Amino acid sequence: xxxxxxTQEHEWIAVDGDxxxxxxxxxxxxxxxxxxxxxxxxxGRKLVKGEEAAVVESVKAASDVYAPVSGEVxxxxxxxxxxxxxxxxxxxxxxWLMKLKLSDRSELDGLMDADAYAAMIA
Amino acid sequence: MKHLPLHELHRELGARFGAFAGYDMPxxxxxxxxxxxxxxxxxxxxxxxSHMLHVDVTxxxxxxxxxxxxxxxxxxxxxxxxxxxxxxxEAAGIxxxxxxxxxxxxxxxxxxxxxxxxxxxxxxxxxxAGFAVAVxxxxxxxxxxxxxxAEAVLARAGLAVGDLAFMRARLTDRGWFVSRxxxxxxxxxxxxxxxxxxxxxxxxxxxDDGVMMVGLGARDSLRLEAGxxxxxxxxxxxxxPMEAGLAWxxxxxxxxDGAFVGAAALxxxxxxxxxxxxxxxxxxxxxxxxxxxxxxxAAGQKIGEVTSGGYGPSVGAPIAMGLIASxxxxxxxxxxxxxxxxxxxxxxxxxxxxxxR
Numbered sequence: 217x218x219x220x221x222x223t224q225e226h227e228w229i230a231v232d233g234d235x236x237x238x239x240x241x242x243x244x245x246x247x248x249x250x251x252x253x254x255x256x257x258x259x260g261r262k263l264v265k266g267e268e269a270a271v272v273e274s275v276k277a278a279s280d281v282y283a284p285v286s287g288e289v290x291x292x293x294x295x296x297x298x299x300x301x302x303x304x305x306x307x308x309x310x311x312w313l314m315k316l317k318l319s320d321r322s323e324l325d326g327l328m329d330a331d332a333y334a335a336m337i338a
Numbered sequence: 339m340k341h342l343p344l345h346e347l348h349r350e351l352g353a354r355f356g357a358f359a360g361y362d363m364p365x366x367x368x369x370x371x372x373x374x375x376x377x378x379x380x381x382x383x384x385x386x387x388s389h390m391l392h393v394d395v396t397x398x399x400x401x402x403x404x405x406x407x408x409x410x411x412x413x414x415x416x417x418x419x420x421x422x423x424x425x426x427x428e429a430a431g432i433x434x435x436x437x438x439x440x441x442x443x444x445x446x447x448x449x450x451x452x453x454x455x456x457x458x459x460x461x462x463x464x465x466x467a468g469f470a471v472a473v474x475x476x477x478x479x480x481x482x483x484x485x486x487x488a489e490a491v492l493a494r495a496g497l498a499v500g501d502l503a504f505m506r507a508r509l510t511d512r513g514w515f516v517s518r519x520x521x522x523x524x525x526x527x528x529x530x531x532x533x534x535x536x537x538x539x540x541x542x543x544x545x546d547d548g549v550m551m552v553g554l555g556a557r558d559s560l561r562l563e564a565g566x567x568x569x570x571x572x573x574x575x576x577x578x579p580m581e582a583g584l585a586w587x588x589x590x591x592x593x594x595d596g597a598f599v600g601a602a603a604l605x606x607x608x609x610x611x612x613x614x615x616x617x618x619x620x621x622x623x624x625x626x627x628x629x630x631x632x633x634x635x636a637a638g639q640k641i642g643e644v645t646s647g648g649y650g651p652s653v654g655a656p657i658a659m660g661l662i663a664s665x666x667x668x669x670x671x672x673x674x675x676x677x678x679x680x681x682x683x684x685x686x687x688x689x690x691x692x693x694x695r
Contacts, residue, residue: 249354249365249555250372252649253625253656255675271675273626275371275649276555297624304370 220308221324222333223284228308229327234318238284240272243337245307249274251300256292256314263287263316265323270313272303285323287316342388343479343533344540351544351551358554359452361389366553375556375651378522379689382485383552383560384543389452392476392515392530393462399469400444407465408438409579409588409598415440420505420517422587424579425461426600430607431575432582434458435567439507439517447507447515449480449528451569465599478515479536484526484560486692487548492527495542499527504693521557523564523691562657563650565618565686571629572616572645572659578604580612581661583686612664614642618686619658621647621672621679626656631672633660633681641666644681652689659686 218232226244230237245251253273263269263283270281292314295302303311318324328336339362342348348355353364364386366374377383395403404412408423415421417440425433434454439447450458455475462473483491492499499516502508504525507517513532520526531539543549558568567573567582579585585593585608592598593608621627626649633642642662650657658681662670670681 247354250370252372252651255625273649274555275375275559275651276365278626278628301372 221327221329223327224336225282225284227281227284229284229324231318231324234321235290235315236285236287236318237312237315238269239312240281240303240307241333242307245304245311248272248279249276251303254296254300254303254313256296257289259289259292261289262319263289272300281313283316284327285316286319288319289314290317291315340389342386343536344386344388347537347540348386353553356554359389361452363389364553366555367551369550371553371555371559372651374550374552375559377550378485378552378556378560379524379652380485381548381550382483382487382491382526382546383522383556384540384549385482385484385552385557386479386540387482387528387557388478388480390480391450391452391455391458392478392480393448393450393459394474394476395446395448395462395471396474397444397469397471399471400446403462403466403469403471404438404446404448406469406598407462408436409592409596409601409604411589411592412438412440412446417442418506418508420507420519422505424584424587425458426579426598426604427575428600428603429576430578430600430603432569432573432577432579433461433575435569435573435584437517437519439515441507441509453570476530477533478530479533480528480530481536481540481543482520482526482528483543483549484520484522484524486525488524488526489694491543491546491548494546495539497529502527504695518694521564521566522560523566523687523689524560525692525694559648559651562646562648562659563652563687563689564691565659565688567616567659568646577661578607578612580607581614581616583616614661614663616645616659616661618684618688619644619647619660619670619681620684621656621658621674621681623679624656625674625679627658627672627674627679627681631674633662634671634673635666636669636671641670644672650688657688
């Protein structure tokens with residue numbers, strides 16, 4: 217059973233043991249509007265928390281997605297290359313961006329739960 | 339931040355807002371940029387462009403003042419016609435690009451970009467001294483209805499405009515300014531009307547099945563596909579009309595010998611030829627390349643810059659415009675997050691214009 221956390225940068229992180237799935241929140245996709253391009257990191261890349269990990273682009277603008285935790289990229293969502301709008305349709309589900317193997321579990325401390333995130337964007 | 343006169347209507351329609359030229363502008367509505375863009379090309383899109391400034395120049399010397407500030411023979415302009423033109427500075431750089439419509443013997447209506455409104459008014463007033471004219475900024479709502487169904491929609495709304503050809507305009511008996519023009523490459527109309535009339539008119543148009551409200555996001559992608567420059571990105575006060583690929587808007591006689599502000603520099607720049615020029619660009623692959631990206635030759639030397647770039651929903655691919663050195667030859671590249679991406683030079687527009695001439 218995984219547990220989902222949220223960041224102030226509007227990413228979600230579903231934790232299942234050492235494996236985390238990362239995406240942007242429903243709120244973030246609403247703000248961005250229609251996505252037309254998603255650039256994802258290479259599998260095997262070791263990300264450090266806070267570094268640029270992906271780019272999501274709307275018709276008008278490009279937005280960086282920062283690594284919410286440190287870890288090695290073990291998978292990226294291949295569906296998004298042909299269908300970036302999947303993020304708009306299912307930001308917190310099938311529109312996930314990448315899976316990381318956590319390198320430091322303590323980085324999960326201080327992330328927001330769903331209620332805290334909902335309060336932040338209210 | 340300023341609000342549009344119909345701000346509450348935009349809120350009601352679920353707009354997402356963003357800052358542009360000092361206004362809190364609707365960027366897109368519930369349908370989203372892609373649907374708004376494609377709907378405009380297929381049917382009709384309604385745009386609130388009330389951020390743009392309308393200025394009346396009236397009086398016995400109106401033609402003389404317009405002819406002094408714009409590089410075309412304003413005195414010979416037929417009443418009821420609009421003209422794409424510029425205010426130029428003394429170096430022949432573009433202060434603003436404009437539509438000037440002659441509404442009568444002593445009456446011109448100038449539509450200015452919102453971001454240039456203050457400097458345009460100052461420019462007009464500075465040069466109006468000594469001319470028998472009044473320079474009057476107007477308080478109006480300004481709506482654009484763009485797309486192949488625009489004429490039919492307006493007819494259903496009680497506004498007969500079928501007799502107007504592209505770049506023709508008139509004032510109706512209610513004082514509405516109606517022009518067959520726009521910024522999408524599609525057939526369409528721009529209508530400036532008193533604030534008291536604006537909401538009812540907008541709602542009546544939105545009640546038509548063919549009409550979708552469209553925000554600034556799709557306005558930008560539509561104009562980019564149409565190859566139309568945006569002041570502040572593709573045009574600036576250090577870019578000449580020749581560099582911008584807009585020499586067509588200046589009659590040949592005016593390029594050689596004019597009495598307007600900037601004429602001497604324009605003639606010199608015209609004779610020596612532009613050192614750089616605005617071009618259409620198609621990035622290889624699917625990633626958009628944005629404004630300010632450097633354009634590089636095969637040796638990696640900078641030869642220009644992207645001035646507008648994004649995704650073209652009707653093209654189905656990333657598109658861009660840029661300024662490049664006149665002698666530059668293909669292949670041309672840009673650096674995108676550390677990757678070298680080829681930028682093909684392509685003719686403008688990306689999507690053919692469908693004006694009703």
